[in-house]
Amino acid sequence: MFSSRTDWNLTPNALSQLLAEKRKRGEKILDLTESNPTLCGFSYNLELLQALSSERSFKYEPDPHGLLSARKAIAEYYRRRATLVDPSNLFLTASTSEAYSHLFRLLCNAGESVLVPKPSYPLFDYLCALNDVEVRHYRLMYDDEWRIDFESIRAAIDPSTKVLLLVHPNNPTGSFVKNQEKEKILELVQRHGLALIADEVFAEYSLTESEGQYESFASEGRFLVFTLNGISKLLGMPQMKLAWVAVSGESGVVRNAMDRLEVIYDTYLSTATPIQQALPSFLDEGRRVTDQISKRIKANYHSLRSMTAQSPVSLFNAEGGWNAIVQFPRIMSDDAWALRILKECNVLLHPGHFFEIEQEACFVMSLLPEESIFSNGIGRVLECMRATAETSL
Numbered sequence: 001m002f003s004s005r006t007d008w009n010l011t012p013n014a015l016s017q018l019l020a021e022k023r024k025r026g027e028k029i030l031d032l033t034e035s036n037p038t039l040c041g042f043s044y045n046l047e048l049l050q051a052l053s054s055e056r057s058f059k060y061e062p063d064p065h066g067l068l069s070a071r072k073a074i075a076e077y078y079r080r081r082a083t084l085v086d087p088s089n090l091f092l093t094a095s096t097s098e099a100y101s102h103l104f105r106l107l108c109n110a111g112e113s114v115l116v117p118k119p120s121y122p123l124f125d126y127l128c129a130l131n132d133v134e135v136r137h138y139r140l141m142y143d144d145e146w147r148i149d150f151e152s153i154r155a156a157i158d159p160s161t162k163v164l165l166l167v168h169p170n171n172p173t174g175s176f177v178k179n180q181e182k183e184k185i186l187e188l189v190q191r192h193g194l195a196l197i198a199d200e201v202f203a204e205y206s207l208t209e210s211e212g213q214y215e216s217f218a219s220e221g222r223f224l225v226f227t228l229n230g231i232s233k234l235l236g237m238p239q240m241k242l243a244w245v246a247v248s249g250e251s252g253v254v255r256n257a258m259d260r261l262e263v264i265y266d267t268y269l270s271t272a273t274p275i276q277q278a279l280p281s282f283l284d285e286g287r288r289v290t291d292q293i294s295k296r297i298k299a300n301y302h303s304l305r306s307m308t309a310q311s312p313v314s315l316f317n318a319e320g321g322w323n324a325i326v327q328f329p330r331i332m333s334d335d336a337w338a339l340r341i342l343k344e345c346n347v348l349l350h351p352g353h354f355f356e357i358e359q360e361a362c363f364v365m366s367l368l369p370e371e372s373i374f375s376n377g378i379g380r381v382l383e384c385m386r387a388t389a390e391t392s393l
């Protein structure tokens, strides 16, 4: 009865089962995978809610691009980052996940392929499968910093390849696309006639002092680029459901892409009017949470660095984003460590293989939890590790 593309193995894994049992017993878990900003104790500006109750929201003005007032506010957001974006090249969408689906529909026939970084965000596999697109991974290599392995891109490209996807900065590696990498990518994209999707949902979140050094792809005028962002990460409000696609590149191909996207967006019109009406106020006054998140991730990354400095845990250098990657002693697999740590010290970690991290015994930690929860969790993990080392001697 069902399509083969939904033929997933939905049996909960051992970690989810243990977590469900513990929660059922009422045990308190320190969740170092929490990536929902609305559950991390940030203080939201209640006055913003007034912008959602404008009388103008009773009027329905369907436009495949979304309301012009909202698009102008987004263009202004980019202008403040020294990036020129024309409001008529923007499409509003409910989430970047939805935008991916529309872009895959625009660019790929069934069975054609998309190049996706590895490690990266696991949802890409589902988004591609749901749109009958094949995922091909290219590697990010780590050697004190993460870099794109261009050989792996060249090896993955074939005539079925239509899109190269960049995540800038990437989740979970936290690596921005460096300027030299950008030039090489544009060269590859040109040579193979690919479209570029640049996912910049974490662009505001730098962990290093080099803030602002990374350019957006949104003003790239040479090749066809779809730049994605939205208030889910930018303002820490995933529940408000507003994201956007900025289309840039050579004018003829951009026009062609936009004519087609207009039909796709017109078919769904999925963005609600109140949030579109409120977007200018949200982008002006909602940055209070962006600033709190920036401060939190830096503080947690710093404490992770100092707490693990004299320990068997190695911390991978990250440049931005909401996650950090650590590696534990390779005496057991990431799954076995994660189970042990949850079982014995009630701390939840994401095993690295969830994100296709190749290195063994790696974990992805969210930097969003409140600082006391985060440092308490790390403390318990280190304690568990010491106890494990003693018992295995």
Ligand SMILES: Cc1ncc(COP(=O)(O)O)c(C=O)c1O
Pocket (backbone or CB within 6 Å): 094, 095, 096, 097, 098, 121, 167, 170, 171, 199, 201, 230, 232, 233, 238, 243
């Ligand atoms: C790299 C990346 N892109 C997109 C998304 C999805 O964002 P949205 O809430 O706009 O769908 C996420 C969510 O974690 C993400 O990590």
